[in-house]
Structure formats: structure tokens, C-alpha cells
């Protein structure tokens with residue numbers, strides 16, 4: 612039997628981190644999305660998304676905060692549980708929120724263990740390169756797969772000074788060094804956020820582990836988007852790296868207006884919606 616692809620095949624078992632490494636070796640690209648709830652997780656699982664991220668971007672896209680800074684482990688754990696329960700074959704990655712791993716390897720491992728034990732996650736993700744190599748080593752050393760995240764790291768937005776492309780000019784070597792450091796520390800994949808296409812291509816070529824791009828050009832092994840950006844549920848001007856594949860905000864607005872009109876006009880509920 613030929614090697615199964617990551618998506619399009621029958622839902623026989625969950626995707627594992629080794630499947631993602633194997634996909635890179637055969638040059639197979641894969642899509643990743645965020646998910647924070649049961650219904651979207653089920654749809655993405657059925658549609659063949661091999662990896663879902665319960666992102667700390669829930670801060671912006673579920674809880675309505677301006678940045679990812681305020682969201683907590685206790686906020687995210689129930690979302691992770693919902694996404695795991697709703698999926699059959701997707702590998703579910705839990706994002707470690709700001710403040711839950713920076714103190715050092717002990718704190719990082721304690722938080723990762725909570726997401727595995729209480730959340731049922733299959734892997735965790737954290738932001739940073741060389742500065743969190745010890746944390747990555749401690750977590751992977753305990754048998755928990757880690758996805759790393761370098762380039763623009765939203766949790767450090769205040770230090771970085773806004774949403775800025777990373778790795779231009781001399782800064783390229785910093786991003787490259789971070790990517791190498793997380794791979795050496797044991798990460799099974801690395802998100803490259805808002806780095807130049809040239810730097811992303813070089814890192815993807817250099818590293819044995821898959822790279823997951825967001826605003827990192829066409830040459831990474833995988834691509835991730837926040838699902839509300841991908842499906843057009845979020846309105847307003849988004850980051851330039853977003854492509855909208857639907858107008859969910861428009862669909863939901865129309866449905867809501869029709870419901871409201873029918874209630875006001877006495878058309879809903881009809882006889883078929885009532886009990887006698």
C-alpha cells in the first residue's frame with residue numbers, strides 16, 4: 612500500500628507528528644487552521660485539515676481583547692477540550708498563553724502538562740526562539756511534542772513595537788538562528804510568522820522539521836490562518852497575509868436580519884414550528 616497522504620484519505624486514525632515529518636520528506640504541503648469550538652473543529656476535521664491550533668488568538672477572536680496578552684490557561688483549556696472532543700483525525704495543538712512559560716523550564720513543563728492532561732491536547736505550542744530553547748527541551752524531554760513559533764511573535768507585540776515583518780536585512784540571521792535553535796531543542800514543527808519569503812524559504816530548506824507559514828510566503832511546508840480570517844467572519848481590514856475564502860459575516864448578517872424581520876412581521880414561528 613502506498614503511503615497515505617495527510618488529507619483526502621479515510622479517517623482511520625489521528626495524524627501524528629511523525630506523519631508531518633514524513634510529509635515534509637515527500638514534499639507534501641499541508642493546511643492548518645485555528646479552531647476554538649466544537650462545530651468549526653468538526654467541519655475542519657471532516658474537510659481534511661490535519662492539524663488544528665487552539666490559538667491564544669482566542670483572545671482576539673473569541674474573547675474580544677485587543678491583544679493576546681490577557682488570555683489565560685484557564686480561559687483556553689475548555690476550548691482545547693471542545694476541539695479535541697469534536698475531532699477524529701486532526702492533531703490538536705494547544706497554544707501556551709503569555710505568562711504561562713516565560714519563567715523557565717519548570718513553569719513551561721507544568722503548563723504543557725495541564726494542556727495534555729486536562730485539555731487532552733496532542734501537542735503544545737509556544738512563542739520564541741533561542742530564548743525558549745530550554746523550555747522546549749524540558750517539554751519534549753517529558754514526552755510532549757512542541758510546535759515552536761518564531762519571527763513575529765504576537766505575545767511580544769509591545770516589545771517588538773507593533774505588527775512588524777521580521778527578518779529583513781541583518782535581522783535575517785536572528786530569525787534563522789531562532790529556527791535552528793528550536794529544531795535542535797526538539798520541536799517537531801515551527802511556525803514562521805511575518806518573515807520575508809526569502810528567509811522562510813531558506814529555513815524550510817535548512818531544517819528537517821516542517822515549517823508552518825503565516826505571512827511567510829509560498830515556500831513553507833504548511834500554511835496556517837486564523838479561521839475567522841480565512842472564512843471572512845472577521846470584518847474590517849485584516850493583515851495583508853490573509854486570504855478570505857468566504858463571506859461568513861455577510862451570510863450571518865443576512866440570516867440574522869431575516870430572522871429579525873420574520874419575528875417582527877409574525878411570520879416566524881410558522882405552524883410547523885409549534886406544538887399542540
Ligand SMILES: Nc1nc(=O)c2c([nH]1)NC[C@@H]1CN(c3ccc(C(=O)N[C@@H](CCC(=O)O)C(=O)O)cc3)CN21
Pocket residue numbers: 668671672679765773774775776837839840845849850851852
Ligand atoms: N484574527 C487574527 N488573525 C491573526 O492573524 C492573528 C490574530 N487574530 N491574533 C493574534 C495574532 C496577531 N496577528 C496580527 C495582527 C495584525 C497584523 C497586521 O495588522 N498587519 C498589517 C500591518 C503590518 C505593519 O504595520 O507593518 C499587515 O498589513 O499585514 C498582523 C498580525 C496575527 N495573529
Ligand SMILES: CC(C)C(=O)C(=O)O
Pocket residue numbers: 645664665666667668669706760802825835836837
Ligand atoms: C496564528 C497562529 C500561528 C497563532 O499562534 C494563534 O492563532 O494563536
Ligand SMILES: [Mg+2]
Pocket residue numbers: 666667668706
Ligand atoms: Mg498564538
